Amino acid sequence: MRAPLTLAVSAALVAGTALGLAPAAHAAPPAATDAANSVRFVDIAGDGGTVLKANVVTPAGAGAGTGARYPVIVLPTSWAMPQIEYLVQAKKLADSGYVVVSYNSRGFWQSGGEIETAGPKDVADASKVIDWALANTPADPAKVGMAGVSYGAGISLLAAAHDKRIKAVAALSGWADLIESIYSGRTQHLQAAALLGGAGYLTGRPGPELKAILGDFLSSNLAKEGEMIAWGEKRSPAAYLDRINANGAAIMLGNAWGDTIFPPNQYASFYEKLQGPKRLEFRPGDHATAEATGLFGLPNDTWTSAHRWFDHHLKGVDNGIDREQPVQLKSRSTGGYEGYPDWKSVGANERKIALGGSQRIWANIDSGANGGVVLLSNLLDQLIKAPPVASIPLLPRSFAGVWQSERYDTPQRVRGTAKLHTTVTSTKESGTLVAYLYDVGPLGLGKLVSNAPYTFHGKTPGTPFPVDLELFSTAYDVPAGHRLALVVDTVDPLYIEHNPTGAQLTFSSPAADPSYLSVPLRAE
Structure with a gap:
């Protein structure tokens, strides 16, 4: 803990x-005119x-x-x-x-x-x-x-x-x-x-x-x-x-x-x-x-x-x-x-990023992707446009699932609420996952666009179940030549996690219910 x-x-x-x-605010303010x-x-x-x-x-x-x-x-x-x-x-x-x-x-x-x-x-x-x-x-x-x-x-x-x-x-x-x-x-x-x-x-x-x-x-x-x-x-x-x-x-x-x-x-x-x-x-x-x-x-x-x-x-x-x-x-x-x-x-247009294949990660280890520090990180983004960053190619795939879009020829003006739909299989009955959306430049450095946590309890180990998660709403312009990346791991200092020791999470995309990330885009 x-x-x-x-x-x-x-x-x-x-x-x-x-x-x-100010500490002095404990004192009664003087009368003023x-x-x-x-x-x-x-x-x-x-x-x-x-x-x-x-x-x-x-x-x-x-x-x-x-x-x-x-x-x-x-x-x-x-x-x-x-x-x-x-x-x-x-x-x-x-x-x-x-x-x-x-x-x-x-x-x-x-x-x-x-x-x-x-x-x-x-x-x-x-x-x-x-x-x-x-x-x-x-x-x-x-x-x-x-x-x-x-x-x-x-x-x-x-x-x-x-x-x-x-x-x-x-x-x-x-x-x-x-x-x-x-x-x-x-x-x-x-x-x-x-x-x-x-x-x-x-x-x-x-x-x-x-x-x-x-x-x-x-x-x-x-x-x-x-x-x-x-x-x-x-x-x-x-x-x-x-x-x-x-x-x-x-x-x-x-x-x-x-x-x-x-x-x-x-x-x-x-x-x-x-x-x-x-x-x-x-x-x-x-x-x-x-x-x-x-x-x-x-x-x-x-x-x-x-x-x-x-x-x-x-x-x-x-x-x-x-x-x-x-x-x-x-x-x-x-x-x-x-x-x-x-x-x-706001997000009248929608672009879906297919999350194909199957990825398995170990829980309880912070991959290096995170949402920053309360009050500080997004203040820096406000003042100097410096959101939390992560090197997407260097994220350990044993602890983070990673999916990337194609490289965009034109700017992508993300507006509103991105939505994740996927299928999860856990080796334990409870767990926590955190989804992150990154703007990834040519060198692989990702700037955080949004994130959101998700916790489950009472699931049958080994049995797949659907997860629908809304990321926190935002307005962010992805430059031409960049791509979007979805990263999912299980630990973030912003949140309390509920991952039992030794837990593993598998993310899959069944043919009958494909996994995707829906990204809202501004109508031009």
């Missing part, structure tokens, strides 16, 4: 540094009277006896972040005529209570903060919005399902399906869960339920799998889709292609099922890195879109956002945006 706590502590410190988390707007630090009574530390930013001249009402935006903080997280964005919003209330989610920093992980108390807290804003600020009850990054995004979506007053949401780097986020392919996302758990212990007070769930998750206590899934579903906005649609809030979703905590697939699936006004934006990066610069006041496309979204849906500004293609993607390979009418149009 690996050492998840050590990893969690280290990763939490890296994450905190990347997003501007600005020439254009005012900032107040207040205590708000959340669900059950739990004290939530908050700050309120109001437009210049608000509350001066004018009787004017302003649209209000509520911002729950991200996991492990202090209440000053959104202060820069809050002041920008106040400058343009919004009342903004940002609060520290319960269980973190100086807010009371214990960490509920977007449970019912967190959802009730959001409504209590709206109540407070309407009673104590010049907020317009008909123009209520919510937004947040990561944890704040999840809480905002859940609140939109339970509070009809919420008219618009900007959910950035969040989740719609918690199970598909950190337990996709029924495989524990080790580094993601350990990062969240470690950061929670460092900056907050995990409740007994979270402690139990995290312990069972990281220790692979499969006897409690049903409880863990039920716990995650209760905290998944996708489980309340009917309520969200009935309430009709305008929903904007933004995420990064390489988000190692909340991969983009689950957001795209959720987006397609939304029935009200909606927008989906994907950009290069890892968890919350697409929004990070905006928290410091630097130019940021994600926050610009969020402001435009609120301006249109809360203030009625005719800024054209409703006439744009609602799905906006930025490729990892180019600098421009691409617009699509819906998610299914």
Whole structure:
């Protein structure tokens, strides 16, 4: 068993540094004023009277006896972040005529209570903060919005399902399906869960339920799998889709292609099922890195879109956002945006790579192909286009299955979700495999395009069974003269593997059910 706590502590410190988390944030922020707007630090009574530390930013001249009402935006903080997280964005919003209330989610920093992980108390807290804003600020009850990054995004979506007053949401780097986020392919996302758990212990007070769930998750206590899934579903906005649609809030979703905590697939699936006004934006990066610069006041496309979204849906500004293609993607390979009418149009073309023959590999050995390091690897891809790499010719075939396409004469613009279909025979009843898609240059060096894990249990040894696996969605341009390669092995530091000692996996392609990799391509 690996050492998840050590990893969690280290990763939490890296994450905190990347997003501007300072140890001094334990101290109460001083009161401040600005020439254009005012900032107040207040205590708000959340669900059950739990004290939530908050700050309120109001437009210049608000509350001066004018009787004017302003649209209000509520911002729950991200996991492990202090209440000053959104202060820069809050002041920008106040400058343009919004009342903004940002609060520290319960269980973190100086807010009371214990960490509920977007449970019912967190959802009730959001409504209590709206109540407070309407009673104590010049907020317009008909123009209520919510937004947040990561944890704040999840809480905002859940609140939109339970509070009809919420008219618009900007959910950035969040989740719609918690199970598909950190337990996709029924495989524990080790580094993601350990990062969240470690950061929670460092900056907050995990409740007994979270402690139990995290312990069972990281220790692979499969006897409690049903409880863990039920716990995650209760905290998944996708489980309340009917309520969200009935309430009709305008929903904007933004995420990064390489988000190692909340991969983009689950957001795209959720987006397609939304029935009200909606927008989906994907950009290069890892968890919350697409929004990070905006928290410091630097130019940021994600926050610009969020402001435009609120301006249109809360203030009625005719800024054209409703006439744009609602799905906006930025490729990892180019600098421009691409617009699509819906998610299914993203990968309208499909190229199948046949996975012929039969390959057998030994489990429990890392072949050298892997998905990188949580937060770091995809941040490097975002900043300098340097994703994880592997030398495809040098991968040991005893531990990795490898299939390659022909060399392409023209660029292949991969857009959307690649899908693997194959037949597996295991010598043991359980096991884990990880699939990787690489862009392979003339010298055999492969750049990671996407990956995804898959775990099985209860299979009859020696009996073939089909495997269907969706790789994490992406947008990547394969240059002319390159080829695509599918690599499958059984160990990746990002995930917990379930391979018994001595296990072997055989990948075959029966004539009646051929194996293939379906690659979605942009329609030119």
